Amino acid sequence: MPSEATPPFDLTDFGCPSLSGAATEQFSIQGVAPRVVLLPTTEEEVAAALKAASARQLTLAPYGGGTLQEIGYPPEVLDIVLSTRGLNRIITYEPADLTISVQAGCTLAQISAALAAHGQMLPFDAAGTDRATIGGLVAANLTGPRRFGTGSYRDLLIGVVIAYADGTVAKAGGQVVKNVSGYDLMKLHLGALGTLGVLLRLNFKVLTQRPVDITTVITGPLNALLSLAATLATSQLSLDSIELLGPSSLRDEATDWRLAERITGSQAGAQRKLTDLHRLADSHGCRTTTLGATEAQELWQDCASFISPGTASNEGVLIRISVQPSGLSNLVSTVTSLAHSNNLDCSVVAHAGDGTLFARLAGSDLTAAFRPLWESLTQGHANALILAAPGNLKGEVNLWGQLPSGFDLMRRIKAEFDPHRLLNRGRFIGHL
Amino acid sequence: MAIVTAPTAKAMGFTEIDAPPRSIIDRCVQCGFCLPTCPTYQLTFSEASSPRGRIHLLRAVSDGRLDLRAAVVREQMYQCLNCRACEAVCPSGVQYGQLVEPARAQIEQAHPRPLWQRMFRTFIFVRVFGDMRMFRLASGAIALYQHSGLRTLVRRTGMLKLLGLDKQDALLPEVPLRFVIPSGQRWQPQGSPHHHVGLFTGCIMSTAFAPTDEATARVLARNGCEVVAVPDQGCCGALALHAGEAGTGRENAKRNIVAFERLELDAIIVNAAGCGAALKEYRHLFHGDPEWSRRAERFSASVRDVSEFLDTLDLVPPGRLDRVVTYQEPCHLAHAQRITAAPRRLLAKIPGVRLVEMEESSLCCGSAGIYNVIRPEFSRRLLERKLKNALQTGADTIISANPGCIMQVASGLREQGKRVRVLHIVDLLDEAYRSV
């Protein structure tokens, strides 16, 4: 490691504040510390930094709040971490248009506060919202419980400005809620884990906060809950969230299976939903409780934490498996019985309306026990992903399970926009 | 033959007289709304077989880019059923029917048929359809053939199959031995008449469907109408017009106008949708002839389909009939005359009758005048589709309002050995009144 005073390479033409030496430790990604951390404060500085890095073929990782850096493989090589936290301006916010344009380094909390002042919001469920940046959240596209009824990043992102690996800056989309002018590059960068470019600016359409926001928890036998979830998901109630909570999955340590619902709307609308929900739960032989505001907030915060890798690598493995909603019941029993037969502790949370299951697995000989489990899981399920795992395990398994049929195309896209694999080298699907 | 050429090259275009009006062609903005309603497009999913495609072909001929004699022009203009489903949905109001007939006439001119065909067509359109005496003679011969046992004999010998006429034979309706010969006869209502109406008896209606003509008169009389079968009327001319025989069609029209002008009538009632559509559009035949245009306009203004007319009356309640029916919309009622609700309202007024709607009720059954004879393959596929849709409803009776459809659907049912009945809507009403 070079000494603190001398940067590992000449930084003059990077043209922005930087850190090197020990100070870079706190920007480690999965245990890999960068040689230099850049702290640009303008979009131009980001572009210039990328240009300089690419000129010298230095690898670079964009870095927001660091809350989701556990996702993906560890960087193969990491010369530079480019912190986006200096890009923290809300550029335009027009409440009457229900649109907002923000820089990538704004935290979700910062944006939410601005929106809340006008009774508006972005329905993104994330852990650590005071650290998590909007750029990082979009790059990870880890969607929470409200995706079911309110939509998520994919539904609300209407424009982007991107800095590409060679320093080119280009925009796509716009500030309007409907747009087919040119290709939808928002989708291209969504969930690309910053491997195709650095998000500089993001435009969203925003939602109005509903006057009523109720959370209910339903308990009953697992099968009854799953069948109730299926009924709710295809009903006209348009619930915001239908979340299946496994035993001991949340901090409240409840030991039975539960189904949590988020209900929003006008007074009359929400009341009607609540009444119907009670009736449907009763008919499935389940019990409904309505939570108080604080309890509710805690519950959803816990859900967000559960599905978010955070520091899971120290504790165990976090996986996500997606199936069609009707396959959820089978999936739950497959995962729990595989965990059981491999001597692993397992807790699960699932977006029941979407068919997305998250499981946390822990145990004494995690690495050895997890591998057979993962092997059989990925054989039966094309869409399984390890969101977090201890470093040694990550070296041994394919985090993305099976490669999709479009993988060649993904490789071509990566090669086009980042031919030298400078951005987040090796971290994405298939070690792109 | 040069087909796609610069406008300067020698592609044969339309002759000026009676060309498909450019103003109508130009109204088409190519939105494509007509595509899914077109029966031939539904069979082929090929753009050429769609109204939009056909209009474009006519445009190309009109622009001098496409030769009028090109095979595709002829094929498409005759593949078209002229059901006019496209017209009913066209937001721009393109009168497609006003393009097809002139186009066919132009093709006939540009592309003379062999002499024997021309003679045969003249015989059929001028002699048979042009002269009701001749028509009745021919129909009488068919009736005799059917009723005398001759048919059974002929069928047994397999002669028809040998001659390739078996399909045509199967299409023939059972022709009754008694015809309605319009000669001024009247049907009187009970009590004082509220309406004086003339019955357009038609050619096929008054012969093969004579009982339906009589039923029509009875139902009208039952509802306070004095009905007269106006003498000297003849075929409406639609068949000739559809076949591109404009002159013959015009002669037919004139004769009917003259016949009906003589009487003071509240309405001219027609029970064949195809004839009704033609009668209502006589004015288009006399462009550039103000005198006849005016007379045609007056005539057309008083023409009413029987359902349309009955729907405006305070109907005398019919008796009960326990039937499950489904309604097959005749194209020339639904699309050409835009009458869709009236027949359904009438059916709803018969106690005990339950209407189960079929899918694609307004898609042509493939009869379309003489289409089933000239395009048997398309016609058969449309018929099969119609039968499937109709039978799926579980109805015991299929209701229609046009002789062509009734014959077509009935022949299909016969072939499939189905016991479902096909009735004209007035036949059902008549039955209901008689059951009181």
Next chain:
Amino acid sequence: MLQVRGLLSTMVLEESKSVHNDLISQLQNIVGADSVVSHPAELLVYEYDASLDRHLPAAVVLPQTTQQVVEIVKLANRFDLPVVPRGSGTGLSGGAIAIKGGIVIVTTRMNHILSIDYANRRATVQPGVINADLTHYTEHAGFFYAPDPSSQKVCTIGGNVAENSGGPHCLSYGATTNHILDLELVLPTGDVIHTSGADGDQHGLDLTGTVVGSEGTFGIATEVTVRLTPLPEDTQVLLAIFRSVDEASNTVSAIIGAGIIPAALEMMDGLCCQAIEAAYHAGYPPDAGAVLLVELDGLREAVEELVDQVSTICRNHGAGEVRRARSAAERAALWAGRKGALGALGRLAPNYYIQDGVVPRTKLPETLQFVEQVSRDIRLPIANVFHAGDGNLHPNILFDRQDPTNIERTLRGGLEILRFCVEKGGVVSGEHGIGLEKREHIAFLYTTEDLAVMARLRDCFNPRQLFNPDKIFPPLRGCGEVRDQRVAARLAKEGIYAV
């Protein structure tokens, strides 16, 4: 290269007839003789869509299976011929026009609904399935397919995917992209991929989202898995009648500003109301300055509240009358009028040229004022019928193509309107796509760098630019006006018509 040249005139096969014959016979081997159109006269009907341009393809194929599509695409590669996917040809930006000749692959015979799965709220269909049929076949079970372009009874799901089509109900339900779960895509190389796979979440890059809206330049969709949506319990439709466009557009801003997102919020000006009434007799007041058609849906109780709120906002902003459709039939009639509005304009003038710009919703009033001013400047009437809730304008310039000066003014008017939209923070197309028609206008919005990135993405899918060449990207950068004049001259000479 074998190519059909001559926009409107002589068809020239630049290479020998035998190459063409060879191509045709190989195509026939793949799909059968009755699914190949090769005779020039018969190709005429594939030279247009619902937009302005025209061009003849060299051949048209109507395959029925994915495998056939794959073989056709491979053949096109061997012959080095452009491939243009085509659905029903209702596109308003020229996307399905074979501007460089080549093979048009028509999907209208790939029209089977392959599976419907209510439990998982999805259906898998072939691309030639008609949009409205999906709803027709699922509503009995309480579901519908939400994106509803006005052309929904005609246009194909494949076309919708390519254009990312919108429609009145996209205001609250989202456009096509929000309802596509997976695509089977034949790439320009002939390889077949599934962009997502059957199961939920993104796995790798979001190829599905990237492909939707790519206007047939990334490949041809041969199977589409769509999301089905539960039908709302209650639906109410209001017709608010205003004296002026200004009042109506202020009302739109007020409704959105109040945080109410109706299921649909459409505006029609007086001119449109007249045309619609003539065509549909649906109950639109022909003497109004403008009307808003507002649909509210959801649970009964919530809808009642919204009806009250929206009615009040309308009245407070000058609505002389707010009518509520009393029955399903009345609702259907109002919608039939709205959805047929574009075609009905054919009754007002021989031609209309539709724009599809979008502005932020607060900019609607001033944009519509500008449109009125443009109308005065170019001395041609402009009829507005559009998705007001989204800020997606459709000013229709009414003109007569027989008059050459008309055409120049029409194009100028369109250009000015779109430029204004972009100046106000908007975009040049909200749902019809760029295609041929807006190739120059897209440069108002994006810089060369922006467009270069998009072109690079296209090249990943379509490296030889075999699929739908010459679309989306400006052929002559910065020469918009130049080309428009060329178009104008051509229109005048050849009698092409706009939309």
